[in-house]
Amino acid sequence: MTELWQRLSQTKRMFIAFGTFMVLVTVMSILFQANFFTSARLKHLADFEIPTQLEKLALEIRLQLEPSIQTSRILANDTELHSRMANTDPDERKQLVESRLLNILEGFPARTLFLASHLPDDSRYYQLNLGIMQDRPLSRNNPDDAWYYTFISSGQTYELHLDTNEFSGADLLLFVNYRNELAAADSTPLLVGGVALEMRALTDLISNYRLGEHGFVSLITSDGTIQTSSDTSILKRIRATSAFEQLLANTERKVIELKHDGQDYMLSSIWVDSLKRWLVIEVPKAELTGPINKQMWAAQAIGLGLMLVALVLIFPVARSLTRPLRQVQTQLGRITQSLDLSRRVHINDQAELGDLASQVNQLLERLQQTVSEILRSSGHLNEAAVRLAETTGLGQIRGDQLQAGQTMAAAIEQMSSSVAEITSTMEELSASSTQIADHSQSVVDVANLTLDSSRRGADAMQELEQRMTGIHNDYAQSLQDILELGNQSKEISKVMDLINNVADQTKLIAFNAALEASSAGEAGKRFSVVAGEIRRLADSVTESTRSIEERIQAIQSSISRLVLTSEKAVNSVQSGMDVSVATAHELNELVEAATRTSNAAQQISLSTKQQKTASSQVVIALRDIANASSTNAQSVRSISDISEELLAMAQALNTLMQEFRSEQPGQGSPATPDA
Template identity: 65%
Template structure:
């Protein structure tokens, strides 16, 4: 990483952070999708099974109520069977039975009209329905069986008469229609509904070849239990759930194709992965353009400064389009180059003067060694050389004063850098505070969403209360039908005088049937409303999960802003240290200027010590030549021609 460019470091850092964030969000979204699909499938299975059980229980309860009313109204051993036959026929119509009959302890079989054909020697006392009802002295419902003539499923209800317990009221009831309605359960996936009796034998199945088979043969090793379990059937995986109808001793199984459920989840997962890859590609392109635009001015600045440092051409200036911190740095650098150019020009002049002074000093020293008779002339020559050297020192002092002034300006600009760093620190703190406020607002949004979800749940509870009211209306309608039936029985007992009353009872019973049909339609609408509420709850929960994801991302961003505040704090401290160092350099430059001034003052008192610097003067000549050679390596505007002329001289 140390050998990479600034642009690549910035690009890799931001891309890595983006990949980590997208990976975490993808995992979270995948888990949420899997949970939501599972909850939706479970809710739909339980809702379908509960609706099936409610419908079956209400249907059986209505038939049982008709049987109990008919057993109460039938008299014990009438003088003729006509009274029983008439009431049995009325009960047949009221309960929508296939056949109604009474078996007596003497072996008589009285049937509703028209009667069914009985085999020769038929004795009801030998039939299982008669024996079971007489033994229990209560209503019994036989297991469903297939009618030998029609091939339909039939059950028999049997109940002792209220006035003659040894006489058993029986009724045959076709259940193929209600079973067909109960098995017509539909979900968004491939679904199968089975019907079992108490022994686990299949009574109804989409495939007629599976009828009368045992559940253990179709699903080996599977035991019915609460909840949802996965089973293997016909080479496919299915999700199985069951519910019992205790009034009839039936059990309904609901199977949903697990492959379709998993296929939907896999499809959503692939869509999420495709979206994540698209976001990564677009983000990488945006990040590349962003890092390129951010690093381009800095790279240009670096190349221009490198060109100046390699060529030592102080006439060049750094040109950047940025007007912010980098532009200010370029201005300061150009100002420094300008100051250095002036300083080098001064050094050019002072180096020539120093070279001439060193030459005269060496020449003067040579005169002293060659001719002692010219002592006075030599002294004057040496004094002039000392004065000239003092003048050179004064010029150097002036140059150092300019350098000190430059140091002062650098110190002032470093203080500006400190101010900018402090401003950056304050802006970072404000950004962190704004992110905290955003996180607080996200929390309020989550609370509002939770409140909306609670209100939706209350609406669902109200709809369930309406369902209970509709059940009460159904019960009242059934009771009305029983009252109408009893009224019809009483009207038939009254003979011709009760015919009008019988018509009124029939109209009341039709009205009760209409009320029952209307309440069933209302229950269907209420069930649709409850299903819509369930989907709305699932959607609200998804929205709550998305809000929670947004809160998590906001929290991570707040942590990053806090880290940025800490980095800005460190930058401010470093800028303050730099400012302190430049101030110390300013102080040191001032001390150097004072020292040079002292040297200039002391040079006037060193005229008598010139003879001791003969060897030093030779070295100064050599050093001045080297200084000229070094200084001539710099290229200055408006001074290159002068330097060339001096080199020729």
């Protein structure tokens, strides 16, 4: 993987790095947005929408039951009727009660009215059902009268009771039982009266109510009896669980989340005091979060599209950023092909690549100077080889050969006369040369070790400089991203201000609506409730936006601190880069000095070895005086061969150096950069 990465161009590397970073940021943003909106939606449902729907349904039920309850209260507290019944014969009491019930029916049409009277000599039950008046004596042994004795012993002012009796037939009716405020000596109320309503209307209201497509409402008594529920309701299946008990003790109208048969549900309940029962709502959680999930998928699709557009735009940006590097590469390739050391690298970049081009130009200038020096030295070497050839007689071949031979013979005779005197001195010199050669080799080894260590240090410092440059660029990019994030958070703050203004205007409108509803009297009561709900909704929005603004301010504070920290880090990295550049320059100078030292040590070792060999040869020649002539002749031939080789090497070096095009230092021509 590392090898493949190193083969990629700088443009592709930058494209992959920027693209990967953008993909990660986009994915994290979408996930954060999905979690945030889902949590906010569920919180809104649990804290406001579901309780509000329950309160709305409970209000409708109260509005339907309130006339019946008030009628039952009037009938049960008719003390005058009880007095007249006490002073009337038993045969006339039925007519008296029937007259009173018919009178009530004129003001409140109902299917059934009933009255239970308690007199010292008689306790009877009267019922006017569909215009038919019937009565019977009350008895504890009659199952149809069990409700009466249960109610008077409960001490309640009124209750709602589902029941049937022999007078009303098999139809299930909702009896509103109301007791008289006065009681006999045995605590039995004087009268118990009320209205019997058809349960079907109330059941249809509750059964037909829907929150979404599969959100149902059920009616449960205080003892946990489920009286009305949907066929698909889960209440019957969770009746024995603790969640069902929580619903019957939910005085704060909290929403309970429950998982049943692999599906999540949201349940809540409200106690309807006028109905004396619990209203329980159950909604599948997936149905409530479905629209949110659709919005999240749409947001993800939009984010993916924007990310693809950004990736398309990143590649030209990355290519423009690497254009100076390609220009440097092209100009160096042309210089390498032409070997024209007078040309220079020119780019418009003033940053790191500009510094690199400047250093390359300095290197080219020094190479130009070095090649010029080598050219001059090769000329001197050629002249010395020619003089050496002339000295050995190679230059006199076409001239007087005899004169060259006599010159060499005279030199040999003079050398023979000095052999005896020099022999002892050369033996001592040979021993000294041997010791010097041994020590010079040790110096060469130490110089080579120093050179290797210096080169490794210089390479390590160059790598450190490159990595510090990369870190500096990463910090600068991170600082720019942080500043952009701060600007976006400020835009969000402006949106929150707009939402606050809308909420304030909504509360003002709700307040005006409440005033209009109060002035409308009874007809505006329902509108007053709606205005109150709108005002509470506006207050909830204001509190939510205030919480969001506090969090945004905390994020902006964190961004400010992060910007200061990033600026300090960038300055620290820049300082480290300056130090590393200075250290690299000093290490390069140390490498050059170590190179010169190693070359000098090798030259000294070579010279001492040559000196040792020469002195040994001289000693041997001095000891073997008899063979001096032949040895000297051989030496002359060897010198002639060496001079020929030296002359050829000097000419080859001169030819090789002529391949470099080098003008005078400071007169270099620029290399034409590519676009």
